Amino acid sequence: MKVAVMGAGAVGCYYGGMLARAGHDVVLIGRPQHVDAIRRNxxxxxxxxxxxxxxxxxSTGAAAVAGAQxxxxxxxxxxxxxxxxxxxPHLAPDALVLSLQNGVDNAERLRAALPQAVAATVVYVAAEMAGPGHVRHHGxxxxxxxxxxxSETVAAALIEAGVPTEISANVRGALWTKLILNCAYNxxxxxxxxxYGKLVQVEGxxxxxxxxxAECVAVAHADGVTLPGDVDAAVKRIAETMPGQFSSTAQDLARGKRSEIDHLNGYVARRGETLxxxxxxxxxxxxxxxxLESKTQPAS
Structure with a gap:
């Protein structure tokens, strides 16, 4: 397949890299420092x-997505x-767009903006950008x-590339479970x-x-969401399987960047107020x- 990655940070570079390593034609669209390094090396x-x-x-430009399946x-x-x-303006009419993002409403926002098929996707990966053009996988x-x-064709390609992939009719529930994990840790x-591993050892x-x-689960149930599996066990498993991982929110704050907290704990708080x-x-x-963000972000 021809594959385009819009937003070639840690998540995009990891999955794009895995597909490229398996022989697919991949273009990464990201920031200049990463693009320059990837073009060189x-x-x-x-x-x-x-x-x-x-x-x-x-590439640094969205036009590079042209022709991607x-x-x-x-x-x-x-x-x-x-x-x-x-x-x-650049998407092929038959392209499938996978939303590999935190939060629970991004696929809906994409469907409102694009005529192409959009599939929500839940991502469980520990990865970081260790330097320009350098992605490090932790687990x-x-x-x-x-x-x-x-979805079946794409899932088969991902599995062949070494990415465990499942198709689920309850992705909304899975997205909410991922949201709950993010709200607990991020x-x-x-x-x-x-x-995560050191975090859970701190008193309290x-x-x-x-x-x-408990608050997240109450909001999810009030919103009619069916949560798959044992949420408490899933929360515990994060620290066990990713002990060395810092949350994406922690990485953003450390770099003085705006985080996604409005779409994590902030989303739960807003949805809870509505419900x-x-x-x-x-x-x-x-x-x-x-x-903490206000200490590093310029005043609006």
């Missing part, structure tokens, strides 16, 4: 037990609308994809600048996480991260 793909440079195309849409939730508008990597006309990791951390999770479900723990974490 290829994508540095650092996997557990393997370290290689993968030849891929790279599959688009991995990996921008921050804060940039969904603007990135969709940039892609729209996991599975995807859960919403059914579509091309803000606390950002505030403390601790990885797991009890606070239970409060956050009449109290969310004091989520609201407090959202506020604390916004306060």
């Amino acid at each position: 290829g994508l540095h793909l650092e996997l557990q037990g393997d370290d290689c440079h993968v030849r891929v195309e790279a 599959l688009v991995l849409f990996c921008v921050k939730s804060t940039d969904t609308d603007s990135a969709a508008a940039a892609l729209k 996991r990597g599975e995807l859960v994809i919403e059914p579509s006309n091309a 803000a606390l990791s950002a505030i403390s600048q601790l990885p 951390a797991t009890a606070s996480m239970r409060d956050v999770v 009449g479900v109290p969310t004091p723990a989520n609201r407090m974490l959202h506020t604390l991260v916004k306060l």
Whole structure:
């Protein structure tokens, strides 16, 4: 397949790199420093037990998506609308757009902006950009994809490339479960600048996480969401399987960047207010991260 990755950060570079390593024609669309490095040296793909440079195309412009059969849409939730508008003139009519993003409403926003098929996707991967054009994989990597006309073909290609992939009719529930995991870990990791394994060892951390999770579950149930599996076990498993991982929110704050907290704990707080479900723990974490952001972001 010809594959375009819109938003070639850690998530986009990892999955784009895996597909390129398996022989697919991949173009990464990202920031100039990463694009320049990838054009010079290829994508540095650092996997557990393997370290290689993968030849891929790279561009800073959305026009590079032209002709792609599959688009991995990996921008921050804060940039969904603007990135969709940039892609729209260049997308092939039969392209499938996979939303590999945090939050639960990005696929809906993309469907409102694009005529092409859009499939929500749940991402479970620990990865970081270790330098320009250099993605480091810390663990996991599975995807859960919403059914579509091309989902089976895409899932088969991903599985062949070494990416565990499942097609699920309850992606909304899976997205909410991922949202709950993010709400439990992301803000606390950002505030403390601790990885998950050390975070859960701090006195009071797991009890606070239970409060956050209970609020999220109450909001999800009030919103008619069916949560798959054991949410509490899934929360515990994150620290066990990704002990060295810092949350994306922690990485954003460390770099002085705006985070996605409005689409994580902030989303739960807003949805809870609409549905009449109290969310004091989520609201407090959202506020604390916004306060930390205000120290590095210019006044609007």
